[in-house]
Amino acid sequence: MSQTGSPPRAIPRDSLASRLIQGIAGLADRPMAWIQHAVGGRGMAYVFLGPNILFFGLFVFLPIGINMAMSLTGGTNLFLSERPFIGGDHYRSLMQCGSYLDPASCREDHFWKGVSNTLKFTLFQMVAMVGTALVTALVLNRKIRGRGFFRAVYFFPVLLSPVVVALIWKWILQRDGLLNGAITLAGGEKILFFVEPGWAMFWAVFVSVWAHMGFYTLILLAGLQAIPADLYEAAEMDGTKPMRVLTRITLPLLWPNLVVVLVLVLIKAVQTFDEVFVLTGGGPGTATLMVVQYIYETAFANQVQNFGLAAAASMLLGSVLFALTMLQLWIARRKAA
Amino acid sequence: MNRRHWLAGALVAAALVSSPVAAQTTLRMTWYSDGNEGEVMRDLLNRFEAGNPGIKVVLDTVPFKAINENLPVQLAAGQGPDMARIVDFGGLAKFALDLRPHLANAGYWEQNFGPFLEWMREPGNTTAIPGYMTQLTVTGPLVNKTLFEQAGVAIPGPKATWDDWAKVAKAVADKVKAPYPVAFDRSGHRFFGLAVSQGAKMIGADGLPTPADEGFRRAAQLIVDWHKAGVMSKELWGSVSGTAYRGANEEFKNAQVPFYLSGSWQIAQFDKTVGNAFDWIAAPTPCGPANCSGMPGGAGVIGIKATKHPAEVAKVMDFLASEPILSEFYARTLFVPGHIGIAKKGVAYQGASPQAAAALKVFGDAVAALDPAAYRIQGNAYSRIVFNAAISRIGQAVAGEITIDDAIKRIDSDVAQQVAERNKK
Numbered sequence: 119m120s121q122t123g124s125p126p127r128a129i130p131r132d133s134l135a136s137r138l139i140q141g142i143a144g145l146a147d148r149p150m151a152w153i154q155h156a157v158g159g160r161g162m163a164y165v166f167l168g169p170n171i172l173f174f175g176l177f178v179f180l181p182i183g184i185n186m187a188m189s190l191t192g193g194t195n196l197f198l199s200e201r202p203f204i205g206g207d208h209y210r211s212l213m214q215c216g217s218y219l220d221p222a223s224c225r226e227d228h229f230w231k232g233v234s235n236t237l238k239f240t241l242f243q244m245v246a247m248v249g250t251a252l253v254t255a256l257v258l259n260r261k262i263r264g265r266g267f268f269r270a271v272y273f274f275p276v277l278l279s280p281v282v283v284a285l286i287w288k289w290i291l292q293r294d295g296l297l298n299g300a301i302t303l304a305g306g307e308k309i310l311f312f313v314e315p316g317w318a319m320f321w322a323v324f325v326s327v328w329a330h331m332g333f334y335t336l337i338l339l340a341g342l343q344a345i346p347a348d349l350y351e352a353a354e355m356d357g358t359k360p361m362r363v364l365t366r367i368t369l370p371l372l373w374p375n376l377v378v379v380l381v382l383v384l385i386k387a388v389q390t391f392d393e394v395f396v397l398t399g400g401g402p403g404t405a406t407l408m409v410v411q412y413i414y415e416t417a418f419a420n421q422v423q424n425f426g427l428a429a430a431a432s433m434l435l436g437s438v439l440f441a442l443t444m445l446q447l448w449i450a451r452r453k454a455a
Numbered sequence: 456m457n458r459r460h461w462l463a464g465a466l467v468a469a470a471l472v473s474s475p476v477a478a479q480t481t482l483r484m485t486w487y488s489d490g491n492e493g494e495v496m497r498d499l500l501n502r503f504e505a506g507n508p509g510i511k512v513v514l515d516t517v518p519f520k521a522i523n524e525n526l527p528v529q530l531a532a533g534q535g536p537d538m539a540r541i542v543d544f545g546g547l548a549k550f551a552l553d554l555r556p557h558l559a560n561a562g563y564w565e566q567n568f569g570p571f572l573e574w575m576r577e578p579g580n581t582t583a584i585p586g587y588m589t590q591l592t593v594t595g596p597l598v599n600k601t602l603f604e605q606a607g608v609a610i611p612g613p614k615a616t617w618d619d620w621a622k623v624a625k626a627v628a629d630k631v632k633a634p635y636p637v638a639f640d641r642s643g644h645r646f647f648g649l650a651v652s653q654g655a656k657m658i659g660a661d662g663l664p665t666p667a668d669e670g671f672r673r674a675a676q677l678i679v680d681w682h683k684a685g686v687m688s689k690e691l692w693g694s695v696s697g698t699a700y701r702g703a704n705e706e707f708k709n710a711q712v713p714f715y716l717s718g719s720w721q722i723a724q725f726d727k728t729v730g731n732a733f734d735w736i737a738a739p740t741p742c743g744p745a746n747c748s749g750m751p752g753g754a755g756v757i758g759i760k761a762t763k764h765p766a767e768v769a770k771v772m773d774f775l776a777s778e779p780i781l782s783e784f785y786a787r788t789l790f791v792p793g794h795i796g797i798a799k800k801g802v803a804y805q806g807a808s809p810q811a812a813a814a815l816k817v818f819g820d821a822v823a824a825l826d827p828a829a830y831r832i833q834g835n836a837y838s839r840i841v842f843n844a845a846i847s848r849i850g851q852a853v854a855g856e857i858t859i860d861d862a863i864k865r866i867d868s869d870v871a872q873q874v875a876e877r878n879k880k
Contacts (some may be wrong), residue, residue: 193879196531202879222857227865228697293634293690312694315854399695403854407696415697418524421546421839422873423531 182436189429194422201426208430229431231404232412235319239394239408240387242323247383248376251331255338256368269339273332283329284396291321312398315405322394322406329393330386334379341375342368381446388439409435480767481511484756485526485539487519490723492589492788499784503774510767512538520700530759537762538771540589542754544574545836551575551585552758557769558584564776567794574834575757578662586757587776588793589784593821594648594718594749595740596620597725597814599633601733602713606630610738617649617677617741621686624714631713635688637681638703638712641695643842644833645716646849648750650674651829652743658828658835663874666867670745675849675859682853693854698843707735718752719818723789726811737814740821748826751833753793791818837874844869 154162184198189208191201216223221230258269275283290296291311298308311317345368353363369376391410394400400407409431417428484500486493493516500512515536517525522541529535530550541547555561564584565572575585603610606627611619621637628636639645647655654670667675681687691701704724707715710733722737729735740749756775758768774780778796785792786805792798804812832838848862848869857865 192876194531194877196528204879222861310690310694313689399699399701400697401695401699401850401854402689402693403851403856404696405854405856411697418528419698420843420873421523421543422877423527424873424876427876 185429185436186433188425189433190426192426194424196425204426208427209434211427212430212434226427226431228404228407228415229409229412232407232409235405235407236388236390236409238319239323239326239390239406240384242319243326243387243390244380244383246323246327247331247334247387248380250327251334251338251379252376254331254335255342256364258335258339259342272335275329276332278329280329280392281396283325284393287321287325287328288397313402315402318398318402318406322398325397326387326390326393334383337379337382338372338375341372345371377449378446381442381449385439385442385446388435388442479509479511480764481513482538482762482764482767482771483513483515483536484771485522485536486514486516487522487540488516489519489720490727490788492723492784492790495784495787499775499780500771502780503771507770507774510770512771530761533761535759535761537764537768538586538756538758540754540756542752543839544585544755544757545834546839547757548575548577548580548585548836550760551577551583552760552762552765552768553583553585554758554765554769554772555582555584557766559773567778567796568776569795570830571753571755571793575755578836586755587772587781588753588755590720590753590788590790591793591798591822592719592752592754592791593818593825594645594716594752595818595821596738597707597715597717597721598736598738599707599710599713599715599733600736602627602631602633602710604734606713610736611741613739614747615738615741617652617743620714620738620741621681625684625686627713633711633713635691635703635706635712637686637714637716638691638706639678639687639716640703641692641699641701641846641850643698643839643845644750644752645718646674646678646845647829647832647842648716648718648740649677649743651748651750651826651832652740652746653677654743654745656828656831657841658831658837662835662837664835664837664841664870667863670743671845672859672863673744675845675852675862678849679852679859687853689853692846692850696850697847708732718749719791719815719821720754722807722811722814722818726789726808735810735814737817739817740824746826747824748829749821749824750829751822751825755793789815791815791822837870837877840870840873840877841866844873 153165157165187198188201190203190205191198192204192207193201195201212226212229214225215230218224218230221227221234224230254272258265258272262268288295292298293308293310297311302308309317311321349367349371350363353367358366389410390408391414394406394408395411395414398406400411413428413431413435416424416431486496493514497514500514504511522539523543526535526539526541527543527547527550530547535550539547554564558564561584564587568584568587571588571591572584576583598610600610603623608623608627608630611623624636627633639649647657650657650671650673653673654668655674656668657664657671659665678687678692682689682693691703691706695701702717703712703715704717704721706712707717707721708725708728719737725735740747756772758765758772762768775784776794778794781792781794782797782800782802784790785794785797785802789804789807789811792802804815807815832841844866848857848865851857851865852859852862
């Protein structure tokens with residue numbers, strides 16, 4: 119602000135607000151001085167970090183620890199003290215497979231079917247999500263009429279609850295839904311989208327992309343706007359073709375943002391549950407059953423609530439997500455460097 | 456008025472205001488509704504509260520899914536309501552309060568709820584009185600009579616077989632372009648409505664589930680074959696995975712189903728929602744090679760062991776289970792009575808249309824035709840393990856993912872694994 123020439127506005131010393139702030143801050147002076155005296159200058163860092171560490175410990179690390187312990191116990195009781203220790207039995211059950219490529223050969227076939235579906239979903243969704251978000255960002259970055267309106271329209275689904283999104287699309291896609299109404303009007307036959315495995319997976323991916331694309335578009339749009347305009351001007355003066363501009367200027371400079379989007383999409387896709395669960399219920403058969411749905415059903419939907427097996431499955435899923443998060447951190451650090 | 460008067464007045468006012476509040480016990484009852492039973496229960500509870508100002512009962516109405524999925528977790532955590540309306544008696548028996556020490560007349564309960572108390576007790580316990588039945592249910596077919604008339608197809612008689620019904624329902628659906636010739640709720644309980652008539656037993660002499668028998672296999676084969684032949688639509692059994700429940704009541708209400716296998720609990724709902732849109736009837740359970748039996752079932756209210764007010768809970772239960780109150784409850788909700796005395800006397804159903812009254816009579820008669828095996832399966836503590844495994848795996852076979860043989864093998868291993876898990880101490 120001082121660079122623009124206008125002097126910074128200071129709070130008048132005798133204003134009520136400044137006196138109030140000073141008074142409140144003054145209240146902490148004595149205790150802070152006492153704490154600093156007790157723990158020393160270096161220890162003060164831990165004093166400030168303490169509340170945050172306590173919060174994370176209580177709500178993140180403690181549940182992970184309980185989940186880990188739960189995965190090593192059996193039975194149907196909820197409290198750890200009432201559950202017998204069974205070691206790695208649940209992990210052995212989950213990993214017991216004739217071939218990991220054939221879920222039917224596994225003891226916990228639904229877990230591996232969930233893994234296989236989640237991988238398929240992740241692959242399709244990642245390609246579709248990043249592709250459409252990129253195209254949308256490129257279009258919205260151009261000077262088109264109603265640009266602000268379209269930016270809002272594409273972002274709007276992000277604000278909706280995943281359950282609401284899935285219910286809306288379920289109504290559209292069901293036997294007597296809007297889409298089948300349109301198909302019938304056009305003289306076609308109704309399509310039972312939730313009975314055909316291919317269609318069910320297609321719509322699971324489509325709805326997910328529709329719902330979340332706006333968020334990733336926003337990240338890519340921010341990246342596009344950070345590309346210096348003079349590069350494009352120079353390319354225009356040189357008569358560079360638009361495709362070459364895209365591949366030689368836009369995409370290379372957007373690459374760091376694209377990588378972040380890719381990793382975020384990947385992590386979110388692996389965690390997918392609510393939208394697909396409400397939309398397809400994991401069907402037809404187990405065609406869209408995801409790992410998280412398997413964990414939920416094992417722990418809560420069966421009469422025998424197998425918390426131990428579900429906890430073991432969630433530890434395995436957690437380790438995959440941990441690896442992906444490390445990847446994201448590594449990329450982010452490389453980008454910063 | 457001097458200061459002393461003010462003080463005295465304030466003390467009297469405080470005593471008047473605070474004493475009833477301090478003495479009042481609030482009880483919570485977790486409830487779900489298929490029809491109007493929530494409203495009727497609230498009305499009856501208001502009457503109880505008027506006669507017992509010291510007890511207030513809060514009715515927490517939740518979706519049916521929450522009764523089977525959330526309530527058990529709450530109870531396992533030592534939390535939850537003081538009373539709950541449940542269907543999984545065997546699964547929740549360990550959380551049920553034994554009301555016997557607090558009841559005014561335990562003999563009345565034994566006399567009128569005796570056979571059903573066995574469903575609610577933990578294995579080995581022969582004396583506990585955990586609750587009473589809000590309804591006895593029985594599976595059976597509901598038939599869209601208007602669709603049959605429009606198609607010019609005669610409705611089969613009382614001893615018709617499952618094959619007979621499948622044939623005529625398909626003929627009707629083809630003529631009137633109904634998308635679901637035969638619809639079953641996607642539920643293990645409904646599956647056993649077919650399986651018992653095919654001779655399925657499923658429970659051994661030791662009370663544990665046995666591997667799938669021939670009757671079970673025949674029923675599973677019928678379900679898969681009907682899907683292949685277009686008698687059943689994959690939208691119900693094949694379109695979701697796992698143990699998910701999927702009812703066909705909406706499809707029936709929309710006149711898309713000539714033959715719907717569900718049960719007596721739908722009567723009140725259809726009486727209200729179908730109205731004059733079409734004529735429907737309840738038909739006797741179709742016959743299989745073993746018998747013409749459906750499955751019994753029901754819902755009941757139990758007291759919860761973790762309650763801090765067992766005496767007050769028993770007082771509420773004594774009121775709700777008393778003959779005049781329960782008789783009124785059944786009459787207003789159009790439920791088949793789960794009280795032996797009331798069942799013998801008969802219920803004067805209130806406001807039931809002629810077709811609802813006729814349907815209640817058909818289901819009442821179906822209770823008499825229930826096979827003992829059906830009662831054994833329903834009352835067994837492991838029944839829902841078998842039900843869930845059946846729909847999950849047969850659903851996969853319907854979707855074409857696995858064969859019937861594979862489905863049966865998986866059902867046996869799923870059941871064995873879950874029984875073992877439950878018995879780990």
